[in-house]
Amino acid sequence: MSPLCVIGLGNVFLGDDGFGPLAIETFRCEYEYPASVEVLDLGTPGLDLAPYLYDKKIVIVVDAVHSDASPGTLSIFHEEDFLSLKAKLRITGHDPGLWDSLAHLRLAGHAPEELIIVGVNPITCEFGEQVSFLIQDTASRAAEMIATSLAGHGIPCPPRDSPTEPDLWWFRMGCLERATAM
Amino acid sequence: MARITIDPVTRIEGHLRVDVEVEGGIVNKAWASCTMWRGLETILRGRDAREGWVFAQRFCGVCTTVHAVASVRAVEDALSLEIPTNAQYIRNLILIGHALHDHIVHFYHLSALDFVDILQIPKADPAKAASIAEGSSSWTGNSRQELAAVQSKVKGLIASGQLGIFSHGYWGHPAMKLSPEVNLILFSHYLQALDFQRKSCQVVAILGGKTPHIQNLAVGGVMNAINLNSLATMNMDRLGMLKSILEDLIPFVQQVFLADTCLLAAYYPEYLHLGRGVANYLAVPDLPLDAKATKFDLPGGVIMGGDLSRVRPIVNWQDAEFRKAVTEDSTHAWYQGGGPLQPYKGEQTPDYTDFKEEAKYTWVKAPRYNGSPMQAGPLANVLVGYASGHALTRRWTDTAFQRIAAVNGLKVTPNDLQSTMGRYLARSIRSAMLSDLALKHLELLTTNILDGDDTTYNAPNFPSGEIMGMGMHEAPRGALSHWVVIDKGVFTNYQAVVPTTWNASPRDEKGVPGPYETSLIGSPVVDAEKPLEVLRTVHSFDPCMACSCHTLDTSGKEIAEVKVQ
Numbered sequence: 094m095s096p097l098c099v100i101g102l103g104n105v106f107l108g109d110d111g112f113g114p115l116a117i118e119t120f121r122c123e124y125e126y127p128a129s130v131e132v133l134d135l136g137t138p139g140l141d142l143a144p145y146l147y148d149k150k151i152v153i154v155v156d157a158v159h160s161d162a163s164p165g166t167l168s169i170f171h172e173e174d175f176l177s178l179k180a181k182l183r184i185t186g187h188d189p190g191l192w193d194s195l196a197h198l199r200l201a202g203h204a205p206e207e208l209i210i211v212g213v214n215p216i217t218c219e220f221g222e223q224v225s226f227l228i229q230d231t232a233s234r235a236a237e238m239i240a241t242s243l244a245g246h247g248i249p250c251p252p253r254d255s256p257t258e259p260d261l262w263w264f265r266m267g268c269l270e271r272a273t274a275m
Numbered sequence: 276m277a278r279i280t281i282d283p284v285t286r287i288e289g290h291l292r293v294d295v296e297v298e299g300g301i302v303n304k305a306w307a308s309c310t311m312w313r314g315l316e317t318i319l320r321g322r323d324a325r326e327g328w329v330f331a332q333r334f335c336g337v338c339t340t341v342h343a344v345a346s347v348r349a350v351e352d353a354l355s356l357e358i359p360t361n362a363q364y365i366r367n368l369i370l371i372g373h374a375l376h377d378h379i380v381h382f383y384h385l386s387a388l389d390f391v392d393i394l395q396i397p398k399a400d401p402a403k404a405a406s407i408a409e410g411s412s413s414w415t416g417n418s419r420q421e422l423a424a425v426q427s428k429v430k431g432l433i434a435s436g437q438l439g440i441f442s443h444g445y446w447g448h449p450a451m452k453l454s455p456e457v458n459l460i461l462f463s464h465y466l467q468a469l470d471f472q473r474k475s476c477q478v479v480a481i482l483g484g485k486t487p488h489i490q491n492l493a494v495g496g497v498m499n500a501i502n503l504n505s506l507a508t509m510n511m512d513r514l515g516m517l518k519s520i521l522e523d524l525i526p527f528v529q530q531v532f533l534a535d536t537c538l539l540a541a542y543y544p545e546y547l548h549l550g551r552g553v554a555n556y557l558a559v560p561d562l563p564l565d566a567k568a569t570k571f572d573l574p575g576g577v578i579m580g581g582d583l584s585r586v587r588p589i590v591n592w593q594d595a596e597f598r599k600a601v602t603e604d605s606t607h608a609w610y611q612g613g614g615p616l617q618p619y620k621g622e623q624t625p626d627y628t629d630f631k632e633e634a635k636y637t638w639v640k641a642p643r644y645n646g647s648p649m650q651a652g653p654l655a656n657v658l659v660g661y662a663s664g665h666a667l668t669r670r671w672t673d674t675a676f677q678r679i680a681a682v683n684g685l686k687v688t689p690n691d692l693q694s695t696m697g698r699y700l701a702r703s704i705r706s707a708m709l710s711d712l713a714l715k716h717l718e719l720l721t722t723n724i725l726d727g728d729d730t731t732y733n734a735p736n737f738p739s740g741e742i743m744g745m746g747m748h749e750a751p752r753g754a755l756s757h758w759v760v761i762d763k764g765v766f767t768n769y770q771a772v773v774p775t776t777w778n779a780s781p782r783d784e785k786g787v788p789g790p791y792e793t794s795l796i797g798s799p800v801v802d803a804e805k806p807l808e809v810l811r812t813v814h815s816f817d818p819c820m821a822c823s824c825h826t827l828d829t830s831g832k833e834i835a836e837v838k839v840q
Contacts, residue, residue, distance in 0.1 A: 106318065106333060137336030138487055139288050140384050141376070144473035196440040197384065200428055201466040221318060262329065 095131040096150040099239055103156055104137050105263040108222035109215030113155040115224055118259035120236035124250045143194040149205035151246055153239055158212030165227045167234055170210040211238050277803045280838040284813055286385045288337050289820025293813055297800045305795035307779045308637040309820050319769040324350045324761045325494045332488055339487045340373045341750040349757040350494045353744025359730040360566045362496035364720035365482055367562045371713045372478030377751035378706045383468040386814040388444050390539055391461045392451040396429045399455035408460045412534040416467055425463040445807045453542050464531055474524045481517055496732035501724055514721050525710040536703040537675055540696050541682035550695030550812040552794025553648045554581030556655035560589055561749035568592060572712050573749055576659040581693055583662040592747050603640040607781040614784050618758035619743055621770035641783040642772050650790045651753025651777040654701040661689050671707045675700055698815035737764035750774055752817050778816045803839045
């Protein structure tokens with residue numbers, strides 16, 4: 094398994110909760126990165142997150158978060174911010190999740206060396222909605238934050254000369270018509 | 276009389292509320308309520324039937340592959356489309372990998388702490404623990420050093436005063452009965468299980484392309500290219516890699532997981548007589564052995580009224596009775612309408628009323644089989660197999676009984692499995708069976724490929740008129756069926772009758788409660804503020820509410836409450 098991992102969390106059918114998958118697809122298409130970096134849309138895996146964090150060096154998780162900032166705010170958090178309750182990951186229908194997985198791995202001696210969270214404060218997480226426009230607009234900046242974070246750890250991720258189109262099947266397949274009427 | 280509301284039940288996937296009325300320390304009434312609405316079936320209407328599985332595997336973040344496979348099987352059934360033998364084996368191996376993963380996580384990470392008291396671990400003697408563990412299995416990860424290392428981690432955690440995710444456990448509860456040494460053994464396996472959770476994921480990833488959302492499915496088969504001379508496809512290297520992962524994983528399942536549930540049964544014999552609940556069992560046939568799916572490695576069937584001398588077999592996916600017998604009733608669920616409807620005609624227009632125990636109180640509908648509530652899950656799977664004389668089921672069930680007897684002489688019979696502890700035992704028995712079957716199906720796949728068969732896909736052709744189909748899967752949590760109506764290649768109706776809906780079912784139009792609700796009647800509750808006994812029985816079903824009622828909770832509430840009135 095690769096030692097570095099970029100993980101998008103969230104339910105693509107729940108409005109802004111789909112930010113994580115959207116942001117990592119954007120990163121995949123707009124930046125070059127070495128093969129040692131895995132980029133994964135894990136949906137809402139609950140405790141099934143643990144295998145993807147196991148023995149990793151650096152993990153970047155992209156997700157919707159709750160903090161004091163206003164909706165649409167994009168921030169970088171570290172593990173300590175969550176432990177000190179500065180920010181809270183959105184409680185999805187799939188708790189237990191990240192914190193339980195991390196706590197298990199830490200006790201077992203297989204936790205990632207470093208965890209970085211790129212989070213956005215959502216506007217709406219309604220079932221059947223698309224990611225709101227304001228939040229969609231932050232996806233490229235989130236991708237840049239991922240690239241900068243990796244670069245800061247000695248893993249250069251330059252922008253692609255010709256970015257590819259992200260394969261957002263859940264947009265493409267027109268599952269979210271209501272959003273287009275917004 | 277006390278009324279206890281547990282909302283949400285923790286350490287499950289999704290949100291579940293349980294209410295019980297306790298009289299003289301014993302539960303005499305219970306309600307199970309799912310507090311999230313699901314709408315994915317609505318989203319599937321109007322979609323291309325070839326791509327339904329891509330959506331269906333997002334029904335739940337955990338049981339992804341399960342819904343993907345049931346979805347393609349439903350469409351193939353509607354088309355009477357046979358799939359290649361290789362595709363059956365590849366799907367079977369994915370389903371086994373997923374199930375092993377799921378069962379391991381459920382036992383260790385979602386329920387063991389109902390029985391294991393972490394605060395007792397510092398008192399354990401690691402040498403004594405090692406000798407107990409070595410007595411119950413030949414696993415090599417039970418050395419005194421290994422156990423002492425885990426003990427020192429737990430001591431450190433307790434000394435730090437920051438128990439974190441372990442701070443909400445019912446430590447020191449009078450219903451906790453393991454010796455310090457057995458607590459240490461089980462917690463040590465709790466940590467080791469993380470590695471095996473990962474290995475079972477790798478099985479799915481190698482075949483499915485990616486996890487948790489596999490990429491290789493198609494209506495008509497699988498998209499794995501087979502070419503023994505190409506590096507990029509399914510070749511001998513990949514098959515060898517699968518074999519070596521399975522050879523690492525299987526000893527943990529058969530020697531550790533099974534042994535641990537046997538230890539629990541020996542220490543908590545009262546749970547072999549608690550939590551029986553609805554004694555009607557439903558299991559569907561799975562792991563087909565041929566292209567036409569005429570023979571299966573997991574038998575299906577129906578047992579009524581706990582009578583293990585009679586099984587009505589479900590021999591294949593065309594079973595006419597199953598197709599007629601399954602209905603869903605919304606009398607007590609937050610949907611319009613009431614009485615039973617066949618899934619092909621199923622509806623789900625929301626009608627939310629708040630929790631009204633005499634009227635509507637949950638987002639879960641009440642599935643019924645010929646009008647009766649049914650219990651689904653590994654227990655149904657094991658009982659149907661045992662009662663129908665299935666050799667593999669008998670072998671591993673008898674092995675479990677011998678292991679329990681070896682711990683402290685306790686004699687367990689198949690009938691005792693109809694209980695809370697029986698559900699834990701059945702999950703590990705089934706995992707031991709699936710481990711053998713993983714090797715068998717890998718061998719079948721390899722032989723078939725070496726014999727020159729490289730087909731994996733038969734293209735579907737959609738007729739212009741309306742067609743209907745049903746796809747079954749015996750999923751980790753039990754009998755799953757997807758029911759589809761298709762017109763010109765597009766879904767016009769889609770209903771999933773999922774295992775947790777069978778088990779978490781509310782009362783029906785006749786007022787008959789579902790399996791969770793029935794299983795709690797008669798449960799002791801020593802401390803109303805800490806209803807540990809109730810949690811043990813609820814957790815024994817492995818609730819996964821996400822697909823039984825789909826996600827809608829967006830409040831971000833962080834609640835873990837027990838309310839006593």
